[in-house]
Amino acid sequence: MIKLTNVDKQYTDHHALNQVSVTFPEHQTTVILGPSGAGKSTLLRAINLLERPQAGQLTIGEQTVDFSQPIANKEVLALRRKTAMVFQSWNLFPHLTILQNITAGPIHVLKQDKAAAEAVALKLLKQVGLEETAHRYPGQLSGGQQQRISICRALAMNPEYILFDEPTSALDPEIEAQVLRILQDLAKDQHSMIVVTHNMEFARRVADQIIFVEDGQVAFAGSSTAFFNRPTQRIADFLDAMKF
Amino acid sequence: MWQIIQSSLPEILWAGIKYTIPIAVISFAIGLVIAAITALVRISIPRGNAVGKALWQVARGFFSFYVWLFRSTPLLVQLFIVFFGLPNVGIQFDAWTAGIVTFSLNTGAYASETIRGAISSLPNSQWEAAYSLGMTYRQVLFLVIFPQALRVALPPLSNSFIGLVKDTSLASSITILEMFMVSQQIASHNYQPLLMYSLVAVVYALFCTVLSILQHYLEKRMSRYVVAQGE
Numbered sequence: 001m002i003k004l005t006n007v008d009k010q011y012t013d014h015h016a017l018n019q020v021s022v023t024f025p026e027h028q029t030t031v032i033l034g035p036s037g038a039g040k041s042t043l044l045r046a047i048n049l050l051e052r053p054q055a056g057q058l059t060i061g062e063q064t065v066d067f068s069q070p071i072a073n074k075e076v077l078a079l080r081r082k083t084a085m086v087f088q089s090w091n092l093f094p095h096l097t098i099l100q101n102i103t104a105g106p107i108h109v110l111k112q113d114k115a116a117a118e119a120v121a122l123k124l125l126k127q128v129g130l131e132e133t134a135h136r137y138p139g140q141l142s143g144g145q146q147q148r149i150s151i152c153r154a155l156a157m158n159p160e161y162i163l164f165d166e167p168t169s170a171l172d173p174e175i176e177a178q179v180l181r182i183l184q185d186l187a188k189d190q191h192s193m194i195v196v197t198h199n200m201e202f203a204r205r206v207a208d209q210i211i212f213v214e215d216g217q218v219a220f221a222g223s224s225t226a227f228f229n230r231p232t233q234r235i236a237d238f239l240d241a242m243k244f
Numbered sequence: 245m246w247q248i249i250q251s252s253l254p255e256i257l258w259a260g261i262k263y264t265i266p267i268a269v270i271s272f273a274i275g276l277v278i279a280a281i282t283a284l285v286r287i288s289i290p291r292g293n294a295v296g297k298a299l300w301q302v303a304r305g306f307f308s309f310y311v312w313l314f315r316s317t318p319l320l321v322q323l324f325i326v327f328f329g330l331p332n333v334g335i336q337f338d339a340w341t342a343g344i345v346t347f348s349l350n351t352g353a354y355a356s357e358t359i360r361g362a363i364s365s366l367p368n369s370q371w372e373a374a375y376s377l378g379m380t381y382r383q384v385l386f387l388v389i390f391p392q393a394l395r396v397a398l399p400p401l402s403n404s405f406i407g408l409v410k411d412t413s414l415a416s417s418i419t420i421l422e423m424f425m426v427s428q429q430i431a432s433h434n435y436q437p438l439l440m441y442s443l444v445a446v447v448y449a450l451f452c453t454v455l456s457i458l459q460h461y462l463e464k465r466m467s468r469y470v471v472a473q474g475e
């Protein structure tokens with residue numbers, strides 16, 4: 001389980017997270033929705049400590065840290081090992097081949113044997129239909145291919161949770177569907193996932209839980225059915241605005 | 245004339261192999277390490293408690309001062325201060341060590357700016373992607389940041405290295421018997437300064453040309469993944 005308790009993140013001129021408390025159950029897919037600038041990325045990045053909130057607690061599994069205290073580097077690394085992140089613009093390492101991109105974490109962080117790590121990487125590449133790209137560089141591939149590879153990079157770490165920050169926002173619609181299908185399969189396989197997205201269809205079909213964030217606050221947390229039943233005027237307005 | 249060249253060239257080349265090249269290579273290697281540390285201290289954001297932050301600020305001030313000092317004074321003056329000046333305060337180096345120390349510090353100051361620029365040119369998302377995999381600071385640096393920064397920094401660093409090879413001629417002023425000093429000595433015996441200095445110039449040019457070729461080869465090799473992007 002991942003749990004945030006009273007998490008507060010203040011930028012110099014913006015209160016990005018305002019007393020956020022939220023729980024992400026294991027083996028479930030939580031979709032985070034909300035308008036642009038609401039604090040969705042900040043929330044996600046607080047979980048793997050790419051952002052440091054000023055206050056509140058983060059619990060992942062057995063480990064809890066208090067953001068108002070200095071966090072030992074060892075603890076940061078241990079927490080980060082429990083999650084893996086898929087970024088909006090994939091952020092593959094351009095100087096490494098696809099295979100090296102996927103095995104860098106397993107070899108250097110998890111201390112896996114190189115041959116074993118490569119075997120896993122090739123298996124993952126096969127699952128997303130990209131095994132023939134193993135020895136190419138990211139710059140030679142399309143955005144959709146790179147995003148699928150970044151999903152492999154995350155999976156290769158065998159994380160407790162996978163965090164997705166708008167994984168398809170930079171992709172063309174037909175490519176988006178391809179990537180979302182992979183996410184859907186992962187959800188079916190009971191992976192624990194937290195997905196920030198603007199794709200309502202995905203939220204409706206895949207989310208076990210929906211978190212609606214606005215102005216740095218959690219304005220709704222509940223089932224997808226409850227959410228799409230328009231429990232508040234604000235959510236109804238948001239859902240209407242997402243239509244065209 | 246051939247006679248003179250034939251008799252003096254081996255001596256000059258030998259001085260090059262014994263002093264010029266080792267001084268340049270060793271100083272550059274040490275300089276790069278100094279440069280990388282300096283660049284990292286100057287770009288990183290202080291973390292931790294108040295004492296840690298204060299110490300970090302002091303370190304940054306120190307490295308900034310160092311870079312300023314070596315970039316705003318002539319190399320020849322630096323060599324004189326280290327070799328002839330420091331003994332006055334009890335710090336004594338032999339000429340060889342004084343040369344290495346000065347050339348390393350000088351290279352470090354210039355190269356740190358190059359490396360700082362190269363690292364800063366990489367998108368922050370590269371750090372984040374690496375950190376999100378659970379890598380340590382050191383792993384992020386050596387696996388993700390330095391390889392990419394090196395590609396960006398390679399042309400200016402190559403220029404620095406070629407510059408350093410030529411600047412080693414200044415070591416003659418602190419009694420090091422490098423190529424220029426040797427040709428000077430030969431010229432003072434055979435009264436052929438034009439021939440001797442031209443000869444040593446050709447040898448410097450030869451060294452530097454080889455380095456340029458090496459640079460092009462390395463640039464090509466390191467840019468494989470970027471060239472690929474154009475496909």
Ligand SMILES: Nc1ncnc2c1ncn2[C@@H]1O[C@H](COP(=O)(O)OP(=O)(O)O)[C@@H](O)[C@H]1O
Nearest residue numbers: 011012014016035036037038039040041042043
């Ligand atoms: N590094 C930063 N410095 C200042 N403000 C920031 C920074 N990062 C994000 N913000 C602000 O915090 C708010 C929330 O950002 P973000 O979490 O990225 O929103 P979302 O992902 O929901 O679009 C935004 O208003 C944004 O401008």
Ligand SMILES: [Mg+2]
Nearest residue numbers: 040041042166
């Ligand atoms: Mg965002």
